[in-house]
Amino acid sequence: MEEIKFSEKSLALVNKIIKRYPEGRQKSALLPILHVAQAEFDGWLSPAVMDLVASVLKIKPIEVYEVASFYSMYNLEPVGKCLIEVCQTGPCWLRGSDDIVEHLQNKLNIKVGETTADGMFTLKTVECLGSCGTAPMLQCGAKFHENLTTEKVDALVEDLRATNARSSYMR
């Protein structure tokens, strides 16, 4: 199997993050570093990636698995290039998030939790993202798309298709 490594740029970021915590407390860097890893390795955390993170932090792999499986923001399965996360909580629900989800399911021809056959889109529903005053909303990469209408969703999907790039979570 090919050995996986962080790129030099990510490794520099990883080392910078570790320095934010006291000596001997490098485990505190685990959650932020899992984000770096997820961004670098195609948007999800394979067991090999989690093992890499464990070795960088000098902790046991189980300590990484335990944490990664607890927090819903980590993807433990492969995801499409663009992960579309629609908020479905109260304020967004009141303003039609179900219709947005329905529209996306039809448009992309997948159900929530699935990835399109071409590997382009994964659709997920998530809980409140702090945009309740501009509901309904979705997040794609680092970007919030607010005050959604089905027209806006169409434009976004076309745009993402045309760009054909992996959505970045790193700003």
Place this chain on the structure above:
Amino acid sequence: MEKPLTQHMRGDGAPLSLKEYERAGGYQALRKALKEMEPKAVTTLVKESNLRGRGGAGFLTGMKWSFVPMNVPKPKYLICNADEMEPGTFKDRILLEQTPHQLIEGMILAAYAIQADQSYVFLRWAYKLAAKVITQAIEEAYAAGYLGKNILGSGFDLDMHLHTGVGRYMCGEETALLNSLEGKRATPRAKPPFPQISGLFGKPTIVNNVETLCCIPHIVNRGTDWFKNLSPGADAGTKIYGVSGKVKKPGAWELPMTVTMRELIEDYAGGMQDGLKFRGALPGGASTDFLVEEHLDVRMDYTGVAAAGSRLGTGTMIILDDHTSVVGFVRNLEHFFAQESCGFCTPCREGLPWIEKVLHTIEIGEGKPEDIKTLEFHTKYLGPGNTFCALAPGAMEPLQSALKYFRKDFEELIRHKISA
């Protein structure tokens, strides 16, 4: 009407730069405190200002700080809770994105008061723009000598870091936050000991909400009388209120804590959308009890909302209209709480999915008369004192109050076997 927290915002959503913040009087409070005030005097000032925590529980901030032991070896920690995930709540995001230095100055002052030497902004992962803004502002503050060693020549040292957490409701509960910051699962710790005595890595720690910390520079600058007079009622300071749901203009506004629910909904949020009527509101986020029409003139302060049978919580209300299914809405909220339960204690882990299921059954027209009893049983069983943290009792507040005010909605769906 004074709006100390938001009045200097640029209006275009971009963050106030260090220069702009300084021009608006920024970092004067820090200069004053470091030069003229003992740490204890800052705590006393905040205590006398009557500032209550804006994270939802409303605990007196100065009182909380006074529990931190003073003559103990370093490190001590000051943590800003920027995990904001109470449904309906988006006030901290505005402060984080638009006035980062106001928060940083508040944090330095708080750290000085408790003599902390390390500080973290615990930010939820989804707030990417805020992450960028805060990272840059922290760098600017270091470069200007407001952070680091020997701040402004005072001999006081403080480091500050951004910690990007993860998107889970539980991470905002202060002891679960500490576990998460240590790289563990976000399950709560037993209190006591409170974090003030034994917090991050077992060291004395203060956790405060973003909005709470943003008030501090203004209290130091303008004094306790001024702060108290911002709200002529029982509470002190302004509050950032929010309104979401089917109103004409959802949003957030900084106002005196004497504003009523009616004023917020009608004058600020533009009233209900055309053709819709107000049925109820969760005044302080999803984890608070419904208030209804008869409460519209209730003052949105801690005592007013509590007297009406709910909680001010985060002060950000969600409106229920007459075209929305009550049962569907409550089912949606209980789904949220069930998803976000950390699974640590049984009543919450098992009870919330059960509640969600019962509500769903009623919603689709398959409910039975005894289902209401089952729901009522749970509101007691998951209530205060029966679970490890406040998530489960909070989850019961919209349910128990919906059963009180909108019982007919539940009964009709069950009786007529119709779906919502």
